[in-house]
Structures are given as C-alpha cells and as structure tokens.
Amino acid sequence: MSQPRKVEIRSDGGLSILWDDGHQAAYTPAHLRLACKCALCEDEWSGERRLDASSIASDIRALSVKPVGRYGIQVNWSDGHSTGIYTFDRLRALCECETCLKTARE
Ligand SMILES: [Zn+2]
Numbered sequence: 481m482s483q484p485r486k487v488e489i490r491s492d493g494g495l496s497i498l499w500d501d502g503h504q505a506a507y508t509p510a511h512l513r514l515a516c517k518c519a520l521c522e523d524e525w526s527g528e529r530r531l532d533a534s535s536i537a538s539d540i541r542a543l544s545v546k547p548v549g550r551y552g553i554q555v556n557w558s559d560g561h562s563t564g565i566y567t568f569d570r571l572r573a574l575c576e577c578e579t580c581l582k583t584a585r586e
Pocket residue numbers: 516517518519520521522561563564
C-alpha cells in the first residue's frame with residue numbers, strides 16, 4: 481500500500497498529497513468532503529449516503545489534517561466536521577490529478 485510522503489492543504493482548501501511512489505495527487509475540497517464515509521455521512525450497515533452534495537458549502541475547506549495510525553488521515557473541515565477517516569487506499573482512488581482524471585475518462 482502506498483504511503484503519503486507529504487500532505488499539504490492547498491490554497492483552495494483542498495489537499496495535495498505526494499505519495500511514496502512519486503504520484504502527485506490532487507483533491508478538491510468539496511469532492512473530498514463529500515467522499516467522507518463516517519457514520520454521520522454514510523450509513524454503516526446499508527452504505528446509504530446520509531450526506532447530500534447540496535448541503536456542502538461551496539466555500540468548504542480543509543483546516544487541518546492529521547495522520548491516523550499508518551493507514552489514513554483525518555481531515556478537520558471548515559463546516560466543523562472531523563469524524564471521517566480517509567484511508568490511503570481510498571485517497572488513491574479519489575485522486576483528481578490530471579493523470580487519474582484522464583484514466584477515469586478513458
Ligand atoms: Zn463524515
């Protein structure tokens with residue numbers, strides 16, 4: 481599993497992660513916030529989404545990020561939400577860099 485070498489909060493409140501395999505990943509704040517899988521945002525049993533994209537503020541941003549064990553990160557969002565843990569596997573899948581977006585389109 482890839483590990484992040486460097487995690488930075490971008491000026492737009494999104495994240496920029498440099499992975500140990502050299503992949504430079506990019507994440508827009510709304511996309512990442514919406515992808516939260518904590519119990520408040522997604523039903524743990526049914527997988528049903530409890531979080532609606534329209535309920536996310538357009539100026540949402542990450543205020544701080546902290547590592548969780550050796551498997552993920554926790555993001556403290558400007559809407560006060562900080563219970564979600566983004567595992568490294570999931571972050572790789574959520575990457576929005578040009579290369580990954582291009583692959584997803586093909
Ligand atoms: Zn959540």
